Amino acid sequence: MHALILFAMMGLFSTTNEPPEKVWTKLEYASDVPAAIDAKRPRLVYLDPGHGGDKNHGCRGWDGRYESEANLLLALDIRRHLEAAGVEVLMTRESDVDVPLYDRPREAHRIKARAFVSVHHNAPAAGKDPLATRYRAVYSWNGLGKELADAIARELDPCQSLHANFAVTRSPEIPSVLIEADFLTHPDGCRDSFDPAVRDAIAAKIAAAIAAYLK
């Protein structure tokens, strides 16, 4: 009975594997630095569509389209919803160009963003069946980031808030998260990611979580 209820609640993501990491590890030394805030721009979000350009496509989707395109489309939708909620948004890229990985968090720090949100789409680890791997996750590294990751994961339910030491999640001063919105390598995940209506609904939830977090 419980299994049936759980299965029904999983809904959209009922065919998924579990993500590899389940436990968020608290790192004491990285959790207690106050966020750097520009008093003149208290609601500035730095959005980062992952990858981009000719040589950094990210993963290849089920239909042959690349992650870099899906990331940009979702980030642009998130920006529209955030701006409608009165949140100021800057982006690492607004077209199909590459931005060096470490320039992305560096710029977030320079502009004193209130939040740094990297947008990605996923592919399974080597050896995992792409047809059986689909889940949604938000990654953070320290206490600052986890609060924002938890807020986004709650809004995107089912979605896990996980720990990851990524270049774009490590800032000790800027609440920083990386969203893996879906699996492009799964046929349903790829279809949903490139469906404007489905994507817009996901973007609205992410933006709502970010806007609420900034209040």
Ligand SMILES: [Zn+2]
């Ligand atoms: Zn990626």
